[in-house]
Amino acid sequence: MSTPQDILQIMLAKDKFTEWLGIIIDEHKVGYCKLHFTVRDEMLNGFDIVHGGIVFAAADSAFAFACNGHGRLTVALDVSISFVKTATAGDQLFVEANEIHEGNKTGFYDVRVTNKAGEIIALFKGTAYRTDRMISPE
């Protein structure tokens, strides 16, 4: 059976958008993931602030790494995100995903995005749907 470390490697090996985001994983275990990345010019929207999709994507990656650590292929079903504060090019953003509850078919996660000063950038609450398929190397 795959360990959480194996699963993370299997996922990262092909996750091209997480790679594009420049995401660095700081810590990963079952139901948990901590990562960070730096906002680049090409991640900005028309108001010179980080595009909401970038903030969401980084939180969604942390969510995916955390919930797939259990070994079953798990996908995001519903997410609620609140944008609390903006960020811009050059800012380092830190993302921490915590499992709140793991059921049989669903999992509930809390993900926070903060900046270097510890200010909250976004609050992300995600419900994952756990498929019956196990994650394994192809």
Add this chain to the structure above:
Amino acid sequence: MSTPQDILQIMLAKDKFTEWLGIIIDEHKVGYCKLHFTVRDEMLNGFDIVHGGIVFAAADSAFAFACNGHGRLTVALDVSISFVKTATAGDQLFVEANEIHEGNKTGFYDVRVTNKAGEIIALFKGTAYRTDRMISPE
């Protein structure tokens, strides 16, 4: 005063991430935006499906173009997104944002992402916060 067309041009001129997504605007007016783009390899996650952040970002761009059409600088405050069906590289995705209600400080939008077959990929419900600042060319 800026027209909705002016505003869209001001926003698109600098929106580097919308550009990276390869988004093509099909229709735009006050409180409404329709756009499409094609999923590329670099937009995939570790399971060979489009990263949730990409789907969110395209919907968020449509939302931003729709709600800023009123002329006041408006930002996403809260979004709820449901991922209904996956998509992968080569798929064209279509996004339509509709204003449901515009209040004084807030606006409420419904955004849907569909594929070429008309199947729903994601449902996005967004609340916008309307600042007091008008959008104008710099």
Add this chain to the structure above:
Amino acid sequence: MSTPQDILQIMLAKDKFTEWLGIIIDEHKVGYCKLHFTVRDEMLNGFDIVHGGIVFAAADSAFAFACNGHGRLTVALDVSISFVKTATAGDQLFVEANEIHEGNKTGFYDVRVTNKAGEIIALFKGTAYRTDRMISPE
């Protein structure tokens, strides 16, 4: 097999809180429900406006009647609600629940609460989890 009409009767026979709300079902079919009720004094909060829980509850009842019409016991998993406008004692509120998509294990619904003037009171987006149990008279 139970018809949508049978199911609604089975549900209403025991739904004491829907009864307390004074809900009247105007229309019901598979994936759809329209109902209304009148806000009473005992439904108000400390600011003399209808308690958010009352508005949510009426929308949740419409959601439940709509999604259980398929015959499988279905429960609310995730809901996002936006409170657009307040209402107070004496106001009639109208609720309409529409199915947007029905999957194998999940269903996605849009529910709107309006007042007599047709103004939007609340927007409710719900994801239902479909169990494997069929609804039947006991």
Add this chain to the structure above:
Amino acid sequence: MSTPQDILQIMLAKDKFTEWLGIIIDEHKVGYCKLHFTVRDEMLNGFDIVHGGIVFAAADSAFAFACNGHGRLTVALDVSISFVKTATAGDQLFVEANEIHEGNKTGFYDVRVTNKAGEIIALFKGTAYRTDRMISPE
């Protein structure tokens, strides 16, 4: 100026639905509220489980008491709720609302509903809109 204690008394004096719910406030301070109540027969839905509107309402009351403690009249704007586990008549439910961030016009709250065994019943993430009106006795 009203203290948080004054504000809670002003709110509770008229909050008829919180009273109907049988809510007992265990702790209250600025940005925080802890309360509990017992599910009664009349709070059940057609499946003999607590109506989602009741769980939402209790969480919404805690949210309101927590966010109004600042003194400015504050109302719920957007809420995302996940129903994790059911409860039924006789169950005691405990609700805890915590402020995550307080901005100028908005506030962000996390509310959890648990049962006596400490199991999570529901997760509630709320965004409050802060009006310019101060809360005062009439």
